[in-house]
Amino acid sequence: MSIRETTEMLLSGKFICSVTAPEAFNDLNNPETHETIGALLRPLNRKISRTRGGNAYYAAWINLEANSDRDAVTREFDAVRNQLRPVITFVLELMDCDLRDHPLNVGDIVSEAEIVTILENNTFLNERNTALLRLLNSKHTNSPVPVQVRTVFDSMKKFGIIAETIEGSRRFQFTGKLEYIYEVLEFINSREQILEKNAEEQNTAVQGDVFNG
Structure with missing residues (x-):
């Protein structure tokens, strides 16, 4: 994959990992290519960040001084926040289906057909899946x-x-974005009491901390 393609992926908000873009992920692991792409991002007020577990790269903001950048961060933060609850509910549901007591991680594989079979024979889990569909504002809550x-x-x-x-197998792997979601959830939970004291001011601070990587 070319440096331009990798840079454009980062700027578009994509998370680059060994599952979604293995070639680009390997390129970013290369110090020379990493620095070249970082130099391209800096004039755009962006930098390369990596999840703590090291399984995904993404573009973070360098600073939030410009109003336009703050607006963009707010939109990104709202999008991630709206995904948090459905994603964590999905992960917990799959853990219950698999009877595991540890979180799903990047690279773990899940089969849609297997989950269908489990839910068709478990009323409780089926109801949880219907609740997840409500979180997603889906019209299929009464579908088969x-x-x-x-x-x-x-x-x-x-x-x-x-x-x-x-493609078409309906077997899926968890991507590096899952690791990022875990980090954002942990970050927000650790600051929950602070957020309650001064919601608007602290919400802005959280956005800055999260999206500055």
Whole structure:
């Protein structure tokens, strides 16, 4: 993948990981290419950031002095915040389906067909999936289970949380964005009491901390 393509992916808000773009991910692991792309981003008030676990790269803001940049950050923050609850609900649902007691991680594979089979035989989990569809404002809450599950998976794919292993297989891998979502959730939870004291002021501070990478 060319340096231009990788730079454009970062600027478009994509998370680059070994699942979604292995070639670009390897390029960013190369110090020379990493510096070249970083130099291209700096005049645009952006820098390359990496999740703490090291499984994804993304473009973060360098500073938020310009009003236009603050507006852009607010939009990005709102988009991520709106995804948090559905994504975490999805992860918890899959953990219950698999009877595991540890979170799903980048690279973990999940089969849509297997989840359909489990939900069709478990009323409780089926109801949880319907609740997730309500969070997603879906019109398929009363649809057959296979349609409901496909709708949820398509939403998570659109969020960039999962990617299909082979086109049309309906088997998915979790992407590096999941690691980022975990970090944002942890960050917000650690500052929940502060946010309650002065919501508007602290919300702006959280946006800056999160999107400055």
